[in-house]
Amino acid sequence: MAVSRTEQILNSAEQQCRKQGVRMTPQRKQVMSLMLEQGGPQTAYQLLDQFKARYQSNAQPPTMYRALDFLVQQGLAHRLSSTNQYLACDHITCQHGHRGTVFLLCDQCGGVQETPMAGAAVDELQQTLDEVGFVIQREPLLEVHGRCVDCAAS
Amino acid sequence: MAVSRTEQILNSAEQQCRKQGVRMTPQRKQVMSLMLEQGGPQTAYQLLDQFKARYQSNAQPPTMYRALDFLVQQGLAHRLSSTNQYLACDHITCQHGHRGTVFLLCDQCGGVQETPMAGAAVDELQQTLDEVGFVIQREPLLEVHGRCVDCAAS
DNA sequence: CCTTGTTTTGTTATGTTATAACATTACCCA
DNA sequence: TGGGTAATGTTATAACATAACAAAACAAGG
Incomplete structure (x- = not known):
């Protein structure tokens, strides 16, 4: 290329x-x-x-x-x-301007997979924020720890 | 008491x-x-x-x-x-065994509000995990930064 | 009881992550 | 072209966290 x-x-x-x-x-x-x-x-x-x-x-x-x-x-x-x-x-x-991002962090190989936060989750979160009057300042990042598919297999 | x-x-x-x-x-x-x-x-x-x-x-x-x-x-x-x-x-x-927790962190007063992650969000997340075969090891914590209702007002 | 393996705690030292503070340089634009 | 702002250089140190090994507490079978 x-x-x-x-x-x-x-x-x-x-x-x-x-x-x-x-x-x-x-x-x-x-x-x-x-x-x-x-x-x-x-x-x-x-x-x-x-x-x-x-x-x-x-x-x-x-x-x-x-x-x-x-x-x-x-x-x-x-x-x-x-x-x-x-x-x-x-x-x-x-x-698409992100409204939330999910990171899947493999504790074994150290790899990361990044995916947009799904729609309903974002909406629900916004609703929670509205209920308590919380004003957000940064895009929410969810860091999920575990094993990626390859490491989980081995 | x-x-x-x-x-x-x-x-x-x-x-x-x-x-x-x-x-x-x-x-x-x-x-x-x-x-x-x-x-x-x-x-x-x-x-x-x-x-x-x-x-x-x-x-x-x-x-x-x-x-x-x-x-x-x-x-x-x-x-x-x-x-x-x-x-x-x-x-x-x-x-209720938590399947996810949201923290609202006020960057001004330093306060924290803790709420269970809403159901649909948890389900969606699980679906994402299933799709890519990721196996979770800890309860997911979402740390959201911003201003609490009191600090946002002032 | 006692002794033996395991968990917890004590202790020293050091590794890792991040920022304060101030000096200097580069950049923008009136 | 000078004067303000943003960026970078530099030194020092603050803040966060753990490695490694020694000592003590515990629990459970003989």
């Missing part, structure tokens, strides 16, 4: 940022690129090591955390708080 | 442990008691400070983390991974 999937997503991310009036700087792009190439979830320090190896050998933790915060803010990445990991969003190129 | 709510819950917790064939030691009970009295979510180190002040001045982090791990394992407490906090389970005394 002429344009790799990583490039496609990076371009799409850049457009989204322009639309939001925020800056996708080279540094942020490099971090996102690392996330996309690895594919799976990674800790900030793992990403920092790669970033140092590849782009800037003297980089410090705040550099990575700032980039990650930015990407998460923009919805370009997710933070998995139950494992302290970060992950490029799987659905950047699709249109 | 003759018996405080805290005592009620502690007794109920003790019974549950006996049924499971695990030991609710004095130390574990003390930690749970601290969680119940505070009411809101607290970090392990906050609880450790209280534990030292109240029960054992030389206690170290592993002591607290062990007790917390035990209580979470037994379903007597929850860990809020998005805020690194721990919280006594609100529904110990009610019967």
Whole structure:
């Protein structure tokens, strides 16, 4: 293919940022690129090591955390708080604004599967929120731990 | 009232442990008691400070983390991974085995509201899991961030 | 009882994750 | 082209969590 999937997503991310009036700087792009190439979830320090190896050998933790915060803010990445990991969003190129995301985290192989939260669940949640007057500030992320189909078999 | 709510819950917790064939030691009970009295979510180190002040001045982090791990394992407490906090389970005394719990976390006042995950949401989630063959290992916890009704008003 | 295996607790040290604070540089735009 | 804002660099440290091993408490059969 002429344009790799990583490039496609990076371009799409850049457009989204322009639309939001925020800056996708080279540094942020490099971090996102690392996330996309690895594919799976990674800790900030793992990403920092790669970033140092590849782009800037003297980089410090705040550099990575700032980039990650930015990407998460923009919805370009997710933070998995139950494992302290970060992950490029799987659905950047699709249109639907997410109203909820489910992550299936395999405790054996460390893999993650990302799926949109189903409609009824989102509606029910919204109803609960309305009942108690709770105003949401971030897209809800549900982190479900267990075994993926491959690991469950073995 | 003759018996405080805290005592009620502690007794109920003790019974549950006996049924499971695990030991609710004095130390574990003390930690749970601290969680119940505070009411809101607290970090392990906050609880450790209280534990030292109240029960054992030389206690170290592993002591607290062990007790917390035990209580979470037994379903007597929850860990809020998005805020690194721990919280006594609100529904110990009610019967229904939870199949999912939603936490509404107010980012302004730090309060938490705990509600069972609604039925359809749980069913939908189970369906998703079945589709991909994912086998769950812990009760799913959904941590939703925002503003509670009081803080949203102000 | 006593002794033996298991669970719990004590203790020291250290690993891992994340941010505060302030200096410097790059960028935007009037 | 200067002045404000956003981003990055840099140092230090805060906050969260666990490894590893020693000692004590417990429970259960002989």
